[in-house]
Structures are given as C-alpha cells and as structure tokens.
Amino acid sequence: MKFIRLKIFVFMLAIIFGSKLVYANEAVESLFSTKAFLNICVSSRGNPEIINNQAKNMGFIQMPNEYAAQFLKNYDGRAWMINSSEGKFVITQLNNGVCSLFINKGNPTEIQKNLESWLPPKSTGLTYKKEMSKDKNLTTTNYIISKDGKALETWVYTSSSEKNASLVAVISHQMN
Template identity: 85%
Template sequence: MKFVGLKIFIFMIAIILGSKSIHANQAVESLFSTKAFLNICVSSRGNSEIISKQAKNMGFIQMPNEYAVHFLKDYKGSAWMINSSEGKFVITQLDNGVCSLFINKGNSTEIQKNLESWLPPKSTGLTYKKEISKDKNLITTNYIISKDGKTLETWIYTSSSEKNASLVAIISHQMN
C-alpha cells in the first residue's frame, strides 16, 4: 500500500513539473499564491514534516501559537506566514493532513484562473471534476482529482464576493 502511495506521489510531482513546461508555452506566470500552494500543500501530500520543510524553504516563518490559533480555529496543527511583494500569506497544516493557504491581497478571479492552469491535463490519465457552491458571501470550488474513477485528492478554492474583504481567498489541499 505504501509503495502504491509513493508511486502516486511521484506521478503527481511529475505532472506538476511537466505542467509547468506545458503552461510556459502559454506565457502563464504563476502567482506566489499558486507557487506556495503547489510547493507546500500539494507536493507534501499531507505530510506535516514535508509541509514544515517546504514552508521554511519558501521563506515562511512559523507563527507562535497565540497567533496561529486565529487560522487554526478549533483544530490542532501549525501555521507559518510570510510577507511578499504580492501580500501576506499564511500556510496552515492541520493534524488531519489538510493544508491551506490564506491570501489577503490580490484578484480572486486571477488567482483562481492561475490555480486552474495547474490542474492535470487529460493526457496524464488524471481527471478532475469541478463543483461550485455558494454560502452567503463565500464561493467555494472543489476540484476533485481522480484516476480511473478513484478520488485521489481535492483542491478547494474559497473566495469572498464581499468588496474589500480582509481575506481574498483560501486554497486548501486534502488527500482522499
């Protein structure tokens, strides 16, 4: 079972790295938010040690518990933050394996389009289903990624339709 998981992990990394060259031809420049989400959340596959290492490699600093609790809510986990030229970002890793990126600045439509450009193309053998739901001022899009009808993981994009919201979007990754 672990060997199968490793094969899927390696396959997904190859897809992500291969997708960059596919999309480079379309002159799509990744936003910091997309890079952070892919490099920290997606590549870690829910492994807390990898999330921590990748966050630090990208310049994120672990937040003290009294600040992290604001992002973790009632869940156990860790949080890291960074200020970049594109805004402030917080990565959270919950003990249940869910990794999320909180984005406080930017155009939510542009961020979502950039994220979607990294979804696996059909040529990889992976498929995804897009499910959209709305709740008050929040719009959530689930990208359910599958292979041969078996769900492997879900990317979750949530944004606010509220003008001047303090939080532009949250992108989460969950292994199934």
C-alpha cells in the same frame, strides 16, 4: 485646443499604463499564491515534515500558537506566515492532513484562473470534477482529482466577493 488634446492623450496613457500595472501586480500575486500552494501543500501530500520544510524554504516563518490559533480555529496543527510585496500569506497544516493557504491580497478571479491552469491534463491519466457552491459573499469550488474513477485528492478554492475583505481567498489540499 492642442493643450486639451495633450491632456486627453496623457490621461489615456495614464489609464492604460495604470491598468497594466494593476494587472501585473494581480498576476504576480496570483502566481505567488499558486506557487506557494503547489510547492507546499500539493507536493507534500499532507506530510507535516515536508510542509514544514517547504514552507521554510519559501521564506515562511512558523507562527506562535497564539497567532496561529485564529487560522487553525479549533483544530490541532501549525501555521506559517510570510509578509511580502505580493501580500500576506499564511499556510496551515492541520493534524488531519489538510494544508491551506490563506491569501489577503489579489484578484480572486485571477488567482483561481492561475490555480486552474495547474489542474492535471487528461494526458496524465488523471481527471478532475469541478463542483461549485455559493453562500452569501463566499464562493467555493472543489476540484476532485481522480484516477480510474477513484478520488485521489481534493483542491478547494474559496473566495470572497466582499469589497475590501481582509481575506481574499483560501486554497486547501487534502488527500482522499
């Protein structure tokens, strides 16, 4: 009987510590993705030179055109990639000023919560409007940031609910 209790106790500890480890890894991934998005896309305000410098400062490496093409689709721009313990991340900078971060690993809900924690508080004089849409396995949330009723910039968060998707989420930034 004591042996069975010990096995149950060890099993419960494994579940508790295992779930904390998974949560800790997801938190690290969402922190890195938010940090990369804010430091590269938001802070650059669409300036290609700043995007390039910030991406390199964070350890991203510019991708050759043939590999960048799959992220740029039919748009002109550049792409950088980093492969870290937190996952693979790609930053794109389109010539139209849109900067995006592609995330291949993590919990989409945690990433979005972390991103939302960085939206401007009312005390800054800025406001934001949240608009959501859903299409099949994709959910898109637009955060339109304004001052005095004038839209300044938009953050777009798109995530996949598909199991084992190769791309978990994309966060984009564009000045209005």
